[in-house]
Amino acid sequence: MTSIDSTAATHYATAVRAALADLPPDQLHAIVDGLDEHLAEVAADGSTDLVDALGPPTAYAAELRSSAGLPSVATTEPTGASPVAIEPLATDVVVADNRPRWAIAARVAIAAVLALLLISVVRISDPVNGLQVVLGAAAVGVGWWMLHLIGKRAQLPAAWTTRLPLVLGAAAIVGAVLLGAQWAGSNREVVFVGNAEPPVTALPAPQISAAMPDVIGRTVLEARRELESAGFVVFIARSPSANDLLGQIVASTDPSPGTIVAVGTRVTLLAFDATSTSVVPSTAVTATTVVSSATSTLLTASTISNSTSTVP
């Protein structure tokens, strides 16, 4: 039953991948990674055939494209094959950029220069030298102007060059703010103003190694948040009984609490269902099986059973 489901899912996923084959490899990977598993889930749930449930794979792929904000077939090459008229939703992130590759690279480089400039300003321990900022802005301006000249030859869109005043303006504002801060005597706090980097993935100051926090007995979701904010990559091995992670408690961790590990290490949480009445050792055994079957490369099962048996 499940094997049939997963075969059907694999077939379907293969067809979807084929319909998306024109995408750049990284985009393709990002979108279809986990698709087999997802479709197996759909197949296991419904009584009907996958095609009946989801429509033909090409339609599924087209819908995937549009909802994920990926370019449709028609924009890459006029192959004439199934260019469904679906307009993408808000696509501010992954939308196709039809500017030449090198132009994009140049913009990235300029952004990097700006960022470096900002960072170097932050790093200065004595009062900020406003002159540095002005000189930096001038350097960026000259660089941009040269790019502009090259761009004209390469017949770039006009809009591309009109950004120059914007960039210079932003740099000037940063410079002015810093100069103002210098005069005010305090320069440390103001520095954030100029940089538009959203603090989404702000991690704590880089550390090379840290002690594994003790999260045993906490809920899985809590533990995950704490560990992730400490810079660890979290893998959760849960007991098979519960469908939801809610109410799952961390029974043990690998590495065990207090172990000195490199930040960024993948750490494994063994979860058990807090609502079940069974004692920890027996659930730990189940969980061990899960881990050893599912993530054999990750750790040895004996490590786990050792550490869990010490739990009172």
Place this chain on the structure above:
Amino acid sequence: VSAVPPGLERTQLLKGVLDAVVLAALADHDGYGYDVVRRLRLGGLPEVADASVYGTLRRLFGQGLLTSYVVASDEGPHRKYYGLTKVGHKALEAQRSDWTAFEATVGRILDGTAFTTTTGDES
């Protein structure tokens, strides 16, 4: 019970609010892709397309509105769970208020009050 031809194109309407409803479905409990599909269908949107949800999750993840982590499952393959980031929660808040305002406006237009109350007695 209701509905004479032709009703509203629900799938078209859905496109505009898919981000918001997907975020809302994950706001309190993290979930994997098919989880989200089920929640939305049980929540009253039977027409929600699997591929749309799947693609939307990937896009929202790419935009930094969702985090993702893998959870081992005994009965099947590993599942990719999604949950809201801080930015995701903020986005949901913004989209909620956008929707409330939009819904109210369309409501006033559809029931006619938008045209009757705004005219006259100003100057």
